[in-house]
Amino acid sequence: MISCILRLSLRDLRVVLAACLATALLAAGWCSQGVAAQWSKEQAQQWYAQQPWLVGCNFAPSTAINQLEMWQADTFDPETIDRELGWAASIGMNTVRVFLHDLPWKDDREGFFGRLDRFLEICDKHKIRPMIVLFDGVWDPDPQSGPQRRPRTGVHNSGWVQSPGRVILADDKKQDELQAYVVDVIERYSADDRIVAWDLFNEPDNPNGNSYGPLELPNKDDRAERLVRLSFKWAREVGPRQPLTVGLWRGPAWDNPAELNKVHRAALELSDVISFHDYGKPEVLKKRIAELKKTGRPLICTEFMARGNGSTFEDCLPIMKRQRVGAYCWGLVDGKSQTKYPWPTWQMPILGEPDPWHHDVFHPDGKPYREAEVKLIKELTGK
Numbered sequence: 001m002i003s004c005i006l007r008l009s010l011r012d013l014r015v016v017l018a019a020c021l022a023t024a025l026l027a028a029g030w031c032s033q034g035v036a037a038q039w040s041k042e043q044a045q046q047w048y049a050q051q052p053w054l055v056g057c058n059f060a061p062s063t064a065i066n067q068l069e070m071w072q073a074d075t076f077d078p079e080t081i082d083r084e085l086g087w088a089a090s091i092g093m094n095t096v097r098v099f100l101h102d103l104p105w106k107d108d109r110e111g112f113f114g115r116l117d118r119f120l121e122i123c124d125k126h127k128i129r130p131m132i133v134l135f136d137g138v139w140d141p142d143p144q145s146g147p148q149r150r151p152r153t154g155v156h157n158s159g160w161v162q163s164p165g166r167v168i169l170a171d172d173k174k175q176d177e178l179q180a181y182v183v184d185v186i187e188r189y190s191a192d193d194r195i196v197a198w199d200l201f202n203e204p205d206n207p208n209g210n211s212y213g214p215l216e217l218p219n220k221d222d223r224a225e226r227l228v229r230l231s232f233k234w235a236r237e238v239g240p241r242q243p244l245t246v247g248l249w250r251g252p253a254w255d256n257p258a259e260l261n262k263v264h265r266a267a268l269e270l271s272d273v274i275s276f277h278d279y280g281k282p283e284v285l286k287k288r289i290a291e292l293k294k295t296g297r298p299l300i301c302t303e304f305m306a307r308g309n310g311s312t313f314e315d316c317l318p319i320m321k322r323q324r325v326g327a328y329c330w331g332l333v334d335g336k337s338q339t340k341y342p343w344p345t346w347q348m349p350i351l352g353e354p355d356p357w358h359h360d361v362f363h364p365d366g367k368p369y370r371e372a373e374v375k376l377i378k379e380l381t382g383k
Contacts (some may be wrong), residue, residue, distance in 0.1 A: 036236035039243060039272040041296040047243060048273065048298035054196065054326035055317075055381050056095035056128070057088060058303060062335025062364055065159035067101040067136070069148050069336070073108060076115045082122045084333050087366050089126040091374050092381025095196055096123070097302055097328045099133040101163040102181045103145045113188065120194050129196040131302070131328070132189075134163075134182060134231065136202040137224055141166035141215050154349030156341040156358065166216065169223045175230065182234040190240035197243050199275060199302060200231040204246065205263040211346045225262035232270045243272035247302050248292075255291040268295065275326075277303035281310035282319060289323055300326030307356040308342055313373045321380050331359035334369075 039047070061080040064070040070077075088096065098119070104112045123130055143161035152158035168174040182200075189195050204224035207216055217223055228246055235244050246267040252259045254276070257268055268274070274297045278285045285304070292299050301320060304311050304327060313329070320327040331339045340357040341350055357369050368374040377383075 036239045038236075038270060044243060044272050044297045051196070052094055053321060053324060053381070054095045054300060054328075055377070056093040056097065056328050057332045057361065058328055058330045059085070059088070059096035059098050059130075059332055060335075060337060062333040062337075065148050065151055065336040066161050067099045067163065068103060068143065068145065068161060069159075070099075071101060071104040071112060071115055072145070073111050073115070074147075076118075078118055078122060081119060082125070083366075084362075085122055085126045085128055087362055088332055089128055090383070091361075091377045092383030093377075094127060094381070095129050095131060095326075095328070096332075097131045097133060097199065099136055099163075099202065100185065101143070101161070102135070102178060103143060103163070105181050105185065107145050109184070120189075120192070124194050129194055131197045131199050131300075132185075132195055133199040133202050134185065135200065135204070135227065136161075136163045137204040137206045137220070138162065138202060139208060139211060141169075141208070141212055141217075151336050151338050152349065154341055154351050155338060155345045156343055157337050157339055158346075160337065164227075169220070169227065170217055172226070175223075175227050178227070179230070179234050182231055183238055186235050186238045186240050190238050190242075193241070195242050197245060197273065197300075198235060198240060199245050199247065200235060201228050201246050203249050203277070204228050205261060206249075210343060221261045221263055225266050228263055228266045229270070232266075245271040245273050245275040245300070245302075247275035247277055249277035249303070253291055254288065255294050271297070273298045273300060275300045275302045277301070279304060279306040279309050279311045282315040285311070285316050285319055289319070289325060293323075298326075299323075300328075302326075302328045303330050305329035305331075306342070306358055308358055313376055317376065317380055329359070329361070331361065333362045333366075334360045334364055340369075 060070050061077050061084055063077045063080050069075040139157060139160035141162045143165045149159050205221045207213055232244060248254050248264050248267055251264055257265050274292050274295050276288060276292060278288050278301060304316055305313060317327055334340050339359040341354050342358040362368055
């Protein structure tokens with residue numbers, strides 16, 4: 001072997017050494033991927049200490065009825081996104097939670113990434129760092145690419161769709177095929193500081209009882225838990241710089257995992273930072289925060305603010321600031337998602353203006369729904 005190497009030309013020797021180095025680096029990379037693990041509590045707290053107090057909203061432009069209209073080529077609307085994120089920034093919001101969908105990636109990978117790149121450029125312009133959601137278990141379980149339905153008059157979120165749909169969720173093989181989507185998206189942005197965190201799956205086990213319940217999988221908790229665990233595994237193989245999370249959103253006390261369903265146990269077990277939803281009154285929010293503080297990890301409330309339900313900016317946002325819990329309200333601008341209407345409008349639509357608005361902060365022209373709310377948000381964010 002040594003005599004063979006000695007007979008090599010200098011050029012050939014460089015080629016051999018380069019190949020050996022590449023092989024060594026590849027091996028090291030695969031090794032690091034193989035041992036990728038959940039962040040320690042100390043790592044998570046160190047990361048969180050470097051962040052500003054995260055305040056924002058769950059965002060889709062007012063011209064999109066769902067994730068598909070937001071990301072498909074024919075309906076992607078950067079002008080509206082730019083205008084509305086400007087309104088968010090103007091009141092001190094520094095982050096948004098935004099939902100992707102596996103179908104636009106599958107249908108048009110390059111175009112999808114081009115649009116996502118453009119979205120990130122707009123966010124960066126406004127000094128807003130998004131939390132990216134990859135999958136969603138809420139509302140219509142049968143998503144279809146192409147033109148989307150028109151909003152149903154007076155009905156809350158009448159066109160939102162799940163990702164993946166129930167046909168994929170029910171099938172192990174089809175679930176496994178989603179690895180390419182998860183890895184491709186996270187790998188592309190794994191070191192992108194414009195992204196604050198990855199929320200792998202929104203409310204994975206949601207039974208959608210007040211809307212599409214009869215169409216749902218009877219074993220959705222089992223099926224969703226499988227995809228939650230796989231998503232964490234696939235994401236950790238990439239090893240992104242940003243933390244991973246899946247949120248808790250319902251059930252009994254969250255500090256007693258033995259009483260929780262499989263999805264909630266997986267979320268607590270695997271998340272780097274703990275995220276949760278709470279649309280209850282202030283005393284309920286305080287109770288949930290106390291339960292989750294026991295994890296020793298940073299807390300981010302990725303959904304709150306349902307005025308008629310007792311979850312308001314005035315009562316809840318100061319609590320989260322005092323306890324340095326990240327806070328994302330649902331909705332920004334009244335639009336095609338119609339989330340100003342309350343959840344029960346699936347059974348009884350409201351014709352006309354709801355009082356109060358359930359979610360959302362601005363009218364379509366940028367006028368605040370309630371000036372006092374905007375003033376409070378500005379005061380709490382230092383804007």
